[in-house]
Amino acid sequence: MIKVVFKSHNKEAFCSKGDTLLDIARKADIFIDAPCNGNVSCGKCKVKLLKGKVDTEKTRHISDEEWEQGYILACATKVIEDIEIEVPSKLSSSMHGMKIEGSDKKKDQQIFDRAKQIANEHDLKFEVNIKKKYIEIEEPNLDDNISDIDRLQRYVRNNLGFDHIDFGLSLLRKMPKIFREKNFKVTITYVEKKNKITILDIESGNTQGRLYGAAIDIGTTSVVVCIVDLQTNEVIDKASSGNAQIKYGADVINRIIYSSKGNGLETLNKAIIEETINQLLSSLYVKNNILKNNVVSIVVAGNTTMSSLFLGVFSDFLRQEPYIPPFLKSPNLMAQDLGLNTNESAYVYLAPSVASYVGGDITAGVLSAGIWATDENILFIDLGTNGEIVFGNKDYMMSCACSAGPAFEGGGISCGMRASAGAIEKVKIDKDTLDPTLQIIGECAPVGICGSGIIDLICQMITKGVVDRRGKMHRDLKNRRVRFNEHEIGEYVLAFKEEYNLENDIVVNEVDIDNFIRAKGAIYSGASTLIESLGMDFSVIDKVYIAGGIGNNLDIENSIIIGLLPDIDREKFVYIGNSSLVGAYLTLISKDAKFKLEEIGNQITYVELSVYPTYMDEFISACFLPHTNIEQFPTTKNLIGE
Structure with missing residues (x-):
């Protein structure tokens, strides 16, 4: 060895x-x-x-x-x-993203407010069917010697009005001792279903207290867990971290490939369940003094690949033509089936997917965006590791997915990282000196640059004459910020190591810029092709909803200048945050919302861009700053004088 x-x-x-x-x-x-x-x-x-x-x-x-x-x-x-x-510690740009990050109370309240707004506008009742009740059952004797479970069944029928009860083996195993600890005085946690109940847990004595649910957004790069009080619907706390699967590839294709080899599927399943979600849950329990047995309902939203890996389902055929997912709707699930760190009988609901690359994160996002109930033409763009787009209104909804890669969350960029402490999130470049002014999350020394910062940087570089429309550095610049390596690859120095006491300079090079141009080109061409498939163009759009992990600091103007978003009326753009998490939260606390989510999954029509005749030409045209046809971007044309 x-x-x-x-x-x-x-x-x-x-x-x-x-x-x-x-x-x-x-x-x-x-x-x-x-x-x-x-x-x-x-x-x-x-x-x-x-x-x-x-x-x-x-x-x-x-x-x-x-x-x-x-x-x-x-x-x-x-x-x-x-x-x-x-x-080297500079690799901590991604390691840093693996750390558990706490809650932002203001943003947590926004989740609740957004869900409440959608519920009020569309008459979705805040109602859950999980309850906790203290009961006193008659003790057995020689004259009344029916089994423990029959005794419970009789009590439920006579006192709660339900004909039948369902229960699992784990409940049956603990029941005999629990019944006798306090002389058949117990507290049951159960789910109402028409004329029967399903008992999730049984506790000795009167332990009536709060019941909690968890809304979980599984992103390819980041995972967010939200703990909710099921009685008040209040968001108790939220935590996020990087998805531990990132060790095995930054995008879904690389993870699918890894999962198909050896014990790769088990490894990736363990990474998302044990190393990510359970760690986040545990941190929330400790911080908020919550017992895991009181977490009895879970809603999970993720793209089709993440959903498959979450369940440990083989998914290699997702990446092979004709791109068939193993499932769109998951079977009935309980936490014990998955090894989740909650009440083992907790119900787990997985948001339905639409197709191979439009998953439950998008159906949940569409639910929270309200597209399904409006007359307006809405363009919904999720800027995450995978770029998903939905266009439509209450009469129709079309969707597609773009192979944008992880660039919008810092992946594929040499100094890229998630939008967490130490990330450069805003950049301005002085026209004369070419020195940058940086805004850094957490107001600390920079660690790397996140998606919103990269958009700002590329916009500044094209408008201040650092790069040409291909994204290549101008060779005639005599400035310490612009330099070239032995391979003649140009790079721009955002932060010299001496400025912030770093191990290495923080730079963005031409390869990074090319990766980002391809990512933004995929989004723009995907939206353009999707709308064109209906015989329309960008002029018909009433609103553009921007969702995803890129953050509130996304600069719409800069995004338009580089050709990520269409050059239309700025008032039409609305950033709606983590719409997947909002949709999961809404589904957790509203049966009506869950039914609507199921309808949305059935109503969205998927367009496979890889076989659409004009998509590749449009994509190639969009891999320019801002586009080969600059007439589509009059704002940029005026700024750079072409």
Whole structure:
């Protein structure tokens, strides 16, 4: 066996000769950012070889200076003898996103207010059918010696008016002792269903208290868990973190590929359940003094791939033509089926998907956006790791998905990160000096740049003459902020390490810009193609709803200038935040909303862009700043003088 010492983590791992360094780190539970899942295309898994020899080669992602210092790509390195490795802290741009982040009470209230607004506007009642009740059952004797479960059934029929009860094996196993602890005085938690009830839990004595639910948004990059009081409908608290699956690829395609190999599916399922959702739940329980057995209802919204991996369902056919999902609606689920850290009998409802790449996060988002009930033509754009778009009104809803990649959440960008503490979220560049003014989340030293910051930066670079319309740096600039490496790849320095006492400069290079141009091009061309498929154009739009994790700091004007959004009346644009979480919350507290969500899943028509005749031409045209046809963007044309 060969020993690998990770000095930065004070950890040792053992492996066989020829194992890749990335696989060794994963097995040792050491996070190394690898958005491309180890196919040597992103260059983000750089580590430093301190001691020993390895089988590796220099790639374009490693500069001459870095190579001399011992930097190698973990995914392209095979271990052949004992070595010592250091994982640079600059990789913490993604690691930082894995940390659990607490609640923002103001934003939590916005979730509640938005859901209440939708409910009031469309007559959706806030009502749940889960209750908790203290009961006193007659104790058995020789004359009345029916079974414990029959005794409970008799009480329910005579006193609560339900003919039947359903229960699980776990409840049956605990019932005999629980009944006798307080002489058949117990508290039951149950769900009402017409003429029967399903008993979720039974406790000794009078333990009547709050019952809670959890609304969960599983994003490809980020996961949010919201704890809700089922009696008052109040959002008690919220926590978020990066999706631990990111260790195995930044996008759904790389994760699907990983899941299809060996025990990859089990690994990804464990990453989302045990390493992400359960960790978030536990943090909320401790902070708010909540017992997990009192969490009895769960609503989950995620894209089709995330939903499949959440259930541990093989999903490789999602990425292969004709792109068939394993399911659109999930079976009836209980927490114990999935290993969730809640009451094991808690109901788990998974928002229905529409197609292979339009999932439950979009149906939940459409629910919260109210598109299904309006006469106006609404363009709904979810700017997350996967760009999903819905266009329509109460009469019809069309949808598509764009292969935007993770750029809007910082993925695929050399110094990219989630919108969390340390992320550069706004950028302005001085026209004369080309020095940037940065707005950083948390008002601390910068760690990296998030999606909204990248949009600002590229807008500033095109309007201030740093890059041309292809996204390439102007070679004639004589400025310390603009430089070129030995491969003649240009980069712009957002923050010199000396300015903020960093290990390395924070830069955005031409490869990053190209990745982002492709991402924004996918969104714009997807929206354009979807509307064109109905024989319409952008002029028919009444409102554009922007959803997703890119944050409230998305600058609409800058997004239009770079060609992400259409150049139409600015008053039509509305940012609606995490619409998936709002929809999940609304479904959690309203039976009416759940029924409506089911209808939405059935009503949305999906357009497969990959086989649509004009899509590829439109996409190529949109991979420019702002577009090859600048006449579509008069605002940008006026700014850059073309």
